[in-house]
Amino acid sequence: MRAFPLLSRISLSALLLAGLLTGCAQNGLDFSVSDLPPGDPARGAELFAEPPGGAPCAHCHSLDGERGVGPSLAGYGERAAREVGGQNAEEYTFEAILRPSKHIVRGYSNTMPDSYEDTLTRQNIADLIAYLLSQ
Ligand code: HEC
Known part of the structure; x- marks a missing residue:
């Protein structure tokens, strides 16, 4: 009977892992573009030059x-x-900002920081998307 607790622990972890994998969105984010508030492109322009706590977008993007x-x-x-x-x-822009390595633009390398999830608020992300889509 000693094997039983070990076995059940293994199957429990497998179950947990399966739940985690299916429960998460494909990109691993717990919110999507439809959860964002309306964006303000003028504020997005300011954030593009100086996002809170992150590398300025404008350093790498003209x-x-x-x-x-x-x-x-x-x-x-x-x-x-x-x-x-x-x-x-x-949707594309949302992922390009928060999960840049999911799709690498042809001719470029995987150097965009993947830390904006930690430094940008949902409002910041909405503003940046509104601004970029006005370009
Ligand atoms: C250190 C350089 C760097 C910084 C800083 C940076 N990016 Fe990028 N970005 C890249 C590179 C390189 C690519 C192309 C490779 C890829 O797709 O990840 C890219 C791709 C993108 C794309 C997709 C472009 C296309 O043509 O499809 C968007 C949108 C984007 N970045 C937005 C941003 C925003 C918004 C910020 C600031 C919050 C930012 N980037 C900060 C380097 C950077």
Whole structure:
């Protein structure tokens, strides 16, 4: 009977793990773009230059077409919906900010910080998305 508690502990962990895996959204975030408040593009412009606690977006992204460490975001609003099949422009941008390594823009490397989840509020994210989609 000594094996029983061990076995049940193993199956319990397996169950927990399975629950965790299916319970989480695919991107591991516990909120989605539909949970965001309405965004303010003017505030988004300020955050783009100086996001709280994070690396400034503008260090790596130009808005005038010039290539930087990251792609220029000139004309971004036009192409955002076409980047990843099945994602609309808001969904794509949401993931591009919070889970940058899920989809790497062709011709660039995986150097965008993946820490914005910790430093940006939901309002910040909404404002940034509104701003980027107006570009
Ligand atoms: C250290 C450099 C760096 C910083 C800082 C940075 N990014 Fe990026 N970003 C990148 C790189 C490199 C890519 C392309 C690779 C990828 O897809 O992850 C990228 C991709 C993106 C994309 C997808 C662009 C496209 O053409 O599809 C968006 C949107 C974006 N970043 C927004 C932001 C925002 C908003 C911030 C600030 C909150 C930010 N980035 C900060 C480097 C950076």
